[in-house]
Amino acid sequence: MTSPLRDRARQMLKDAGLYCTEPRLAILQVLMQAARPLRQDQIGEKLTLRALNKVTVYRTLESLIEVGLVHRAFTYRRAGYFELADHCTEHQCHPHFTCTQCGVTHCLTDILLPLAKIAQKGFVINRQQVRLEGLCPACA
Numbered sequence: 191m192t193s194p195l196r197d198r199a200r201q202m203l204k205d206a207g208l209y210c211t212e213p214r215l216a217i218l219q220v221l222m223q224a225a226r227p228l229r230q231d232q233i234g235e236k237l238t239l240r241a242l243n244k245v246t247v248y249r250t251l252e253s254l255i256e257v258g259l260v261h262r263a264f265t266y267r268r269a270g271y272f273e274l275a276d277h278c279t280e281h282q283c284h285p286h287f288t289c290t291q292c293g294v295t296h297c298l299t300d301i302l303l304p305l306a307k308i309a310q311k312g313f314v315i316n317r318q319q320v321r322l323e324g325l326c327p328a329c330a
């Protein structure tokens with residue numbers, strides 16, 4: 191069984207030096223089709239072809255995060271939200287805006303914020319992640 195999405199997922203794994211396993215292919219395809227970051231349980235629910243248990247989803251996500259294909263975009267109400275890292279730069283994830291009224295989070299993929307200037311204080315930034323809260327256009 192082949193599809194453009196699946197081929198792209200296979201190529202991403204190959205480029206990252208990871209074996210093409212069914213869970214990895216499946217989870218990458220879910221994230222490719224997602225308009226916004228997803229919680230682990232939401233990813234699990236969207237796996238249509240084959241159900242994977244929680245541990246498998248967790249471990250698969252961890253392996254994708256380790257090679258930088260997937261980012262934990264932010265944590266909200268104790269749950270991690272995951273997405274593909276393809277709209278991020280080396281040191282910065284795109285900012286996220288969460289509406290406090292409707293609860294929807296928007297990826298601000300076209301906004302690049304200046305990196306925090308803390309190097310002179312001895313801090314080394316691996317990644318800057320910013321999450322904004324407020325009202326979305328529909329709720330404002």
Ligand SMILES: [Zn+2]
Nearest residue numbers: 261275278283
């Ligand atoms: Zn990112």
Ligand SMILES: [Zn+2]
Nearest residue numbers: 289292326329
């Ligand atoms: Zn809203």
Ligand SMILES: [Zn+2]
Nearest residue numbers: 227263273297
């Ligand atoms: Zn995002």
